[in-house]
Amino acid sequence: MTSYIEPLAQESTPSIIADKLRRAIAHGELKPGAQLAEAELARQLGVSRGPLREGMQRLTQEGLLVSIRNRGLFVIDMTLGEIRDMYLARAAIERAAASKIVADGNHEAAGKELLTLVRKMSDAEGDPAAVGETDIAFHELLVQLAASPRLSRIHKTLITETRMCIQALEATYSGAEARVAEHQHIAEAITAGDHLLADDLLAAHMEDATTRLTSR
Structure with a gap:
């Protein structure tokens, strides 16, 4: 199975990170309802937490991620x-x-x-x-x-x-x-x-x- 969460092969930017995460969500690597573990994702992508947070914020604005207060970020569940x-x-x-x-x-x-x-x-x-x-x-x-x-x-x-x-x-x-x-x-x-x-x-x-x- 293709993994979309892997070290970036070029300079990391929030847009590249957002695209990686978007593809991971689309192809089920990050499943509906899954919580995003920031430290683990940063390690897997080989990036610092700053650009990762910006990338995740873009997906939150798109509606693919949802922020739950005091719990964290989650992939949306398609009701x-x-x-x-x-x-x-x-x-x-x-x-x-x-x-x-x-x-x-x-x-x-x-x-x-x-x-x-x-x-x-x-x-x-x-x-x-x-x-x-x-x-x-x-x-x-x-x-x-x-x-x-x-x-x-x-x-x-x-x-x-x-x-x-x-x-x-x-x-x-x-x-x-x-x-x-x-x-x-x-x-x-x-x-x-x-x-x-x-x-x-x-x-x-x-x-x-x-x-x-x-x-x-």
Whole structure:
């Protein structure tokens, strides 16, 4: 298993530390509800406590860590309500991204890039982990293609929270064939410049994921 908490290979900065911790949370190395042991993390990362505290503060501001008075810092635990709220926010961000892609006139090139990932997802059928990673990559690319730094910045935190839910999602989500079809239809709508269809498909996609996760 890849470890995201390891000595930094370059000059330590709060942003690098925050990224390491964000990845550790996203991939389950720091589990939901876990308390962050400052001294141990500083040792593992090979940094002093000052930059580590700044990095952790960034994740607290993002909402990935929560400070409990007289107890310390903890990784958030994704409750059913928080899952619903996270997907509500993701739907807003990704629908806005699709709208901007079409409005900017870049929809054909963007759609082709998204369809490349759909083919990769199809090729990965039989490997749930690979399908899940490609699923995430599709949505990350969708927002990146909108070329909106603010949408991308907000989306990064939401994707981290999504990754925290992946294990539960794999147990309740549709098979790979259905997932491929959903993403292909979204990509095709964007390729065609059909903003209204892309918007409807993204809304339905997020609603489906929310229902499956919160009905377990």
